[in-house]
Amino acid sequence: MVKPKVAFFGMTSCKGCYFQLLLANEKLPHVLENIDVTDFWMLNEEPKGDCYDIAFIDGAVSNHENAELVREVREKAKYVIAFGTCACLGGIPALRNPDEKKHNAYHKMVYGKEIAIKSYPHADPVHKHIHVDYKMFGCPISEREVVEVVRDMLLGKKPREPDYPxxxxxxxxxxxxxxxxxxxxxxxxxxxxxxxxxxxxxxxxxxxxxxxxxxxxxxxxxxxxxxxxxxxxxxxxxxxxxxxxxxx
Ligand code: SF4
Ligand code: SF4
Known part of the structure; x- marks a missing residue:
């Protein structure tokens, strides 16, 4: 049986969602046995596969490299999942958004001088750049939801999206x-x-x-x-x- 190709990519975030995923590994064996993990952000930052069945993207789009990465992943993936609140909403990197005009001043405050940092003054959720098939909210994500969403997508079912508080x-x-x-x-x-x-x-x-x-x-x-x-x-x-x- 050909296993579905699943990839995990990372952009600007604290990586807490990936640690949550690693901590959940004992609940994942039955999922891991049935998928082929082609890319994992902590091992390879650049996409190495040609196509993916499911691609998870963590983090906000905060610089040119992030924007390029999401476009490349979108072209190669059947389903793209925004993984964690930074990817779904901007999250913690977007704390700077209301003060985007002070971007350079903050750099100076932190680094003591104006330096050319290649980040955008505004951190975006992934869906502002590409189509996203599913948003997995949470800071960090819930491991239960990862298992449910991967299982549902592999079965061709639409994962549940609660619309209540x-x-x-x-x-x-x-x-x-x-x-x-x-x-x-x-x-x-x-x-x-x-x-x-x-x-x-x-x-x-x-x-x-x-x-x-x-x-x-x-x-x-x-x-x-x-x-x-x-x-x-x-x-x-x-x-x-x-x-x-x-x-x-
Ligand atoms: S209750 Fe749920 S949504 Fe609220 S902070 Fe806790 S994990 Fe996040
Ligand atoms: S029921 Fe009360 S404690 Fe629970 S989330 Fe709502 S306001 Fe908070």
């Missing part, structure tokens, strides 16, 4: 709402799919799976203000993983 998963799991204990939480406006591990361990959801398309932002802002958070910090909480101001 993290709160639904708290309800399903019987987790007591943190707001009831006076802890402000981003769950009501955050994409589900992680199974709400943070509230289950009594830590607020930080919004790492990104903003829910039809989230009630006005109501969430009121709730957060009612818990003593000022407007400036609320604006930061809403834009933390996208670098974009939420206009809802």
């Amino acid at each position: 993290v709160c639904v998963e708290c309800k399903k799991n019987g987790t007591r709402c943190l707001f009831k204990d006076g802890v402000p939480c981003m769950g009501p406006v955050t994409n589900a799919g992680c199974d709400a591990p943070c509230p289950a361990s009594r830590t607020a959801c930080d919004g790492c799976r990104g903003p829910l398309d039809d989230g009630n932002w006005a109501e969430e802002a009121k709730l957060l203000e009612g818990h003593g958070i000022d407007k400036k910090h609320i604006a930061f909480m809403f834009s933390k993983y996208t670098g974009e101001k939420v206009e809802k």
